[in-house]
Ligand code: AMP
Ligand code: MN
């Protein structure tokens with residue numbers, strides 16, 4: 096990380112008393128881990144910290160210390176507003192609408208739009224949690240055990256348990272350091288990544304039963320009826336995309352999730368050598384080459400057709 100940026104970050108933190116930290120809608124482990132990890136680190140420095148996620152904290156992360164501080168709305172006045180793990184400002188939802196431009200953006204998406212006054216963006220980082228870990232080390236901020244657990248959760252979930260192609264010896268060294276601080280890696284892995292609710296697995300079943308394939312492209316959809324009948328409480332895909340992307344005979348996999356607001360959440364995953372972030376960006380979304388997403392207006396059928404067509408084109412098959 097550029098030394099000047101780190102120093103500027105340190106100066107801004109030093110000056111601030113009341114800090115607001117926000118991350119993205121449909122929060123994943125890196126959103127929650129980075130939010131709570133940074134929040135706990137700044138609290139340790141004596142700051143008054145407020146943590147906001149418009150969608151709240153998903154159940155799978157309720158075991159993390161500090162998540163009970165997360166609220167779903169912004170109120171009050173702040174010296175510093177920090178957005179973590181978001182490539183563009185729309186990803187936080189509507190909670191900041193009255194607050195203007197955020198002060199700091201900490202992120203690792205190559206599609207980042209540099210929307211804050213200070214942008215700490217490193218797309219070589221496996222997770223935003225890794226950048227926060229590096230910032231804390233560079234500025235000699237202590238990392239407590241709960242902060243280490245939150246950061247390790249971010250690292251674990253975004254690297255799919257060190258399975259993504261960008262997982263490196265450095266990723267493992269950071270994880271080892273966090274483990275040495277007392278974070279229980281096997282337990283955190285189990286809680287955030289392995290364990291699923293019965294409802295989530297039933298929901299998967301509905302999506303898996305109508306899986307489709309065309310050459311090396313695989314996709315499925317989850318409609319509102321599936322969600323109701325499986326009694327699945329979330330509005331995400333319960334991580335079904337990471338099941339599809341494990342199919343050997345596939346280069347690109349896609350899951351479409353119908354939403355109650357007339358949009359469809361689309362998730363793409365791709366093997367190394369493909370770039371699905373470009374397709375997602377065309378639809379107003381973003382992400383990384385091997386993993387990207389977008390929220391697209393329209394009914395499930397139409398969005399599915401348009402996205403499949405754009406994906407075929409990017410594969411050079413249209
Ligand atoms: P998902 O499919 O939601 O798990 O997201 C895969 C990757 O794409 C993650 O890195 C997300 O942060 C990113 N992503 C998902 N949806 C969007 C969006 N609407 N805008 C920008 N990035 C997104
Ligand atoms: Mn994320």
Ligand code: MN
Pocket residue numbers: 125126180203221222223253
């Ligand atoms: Mn991330």
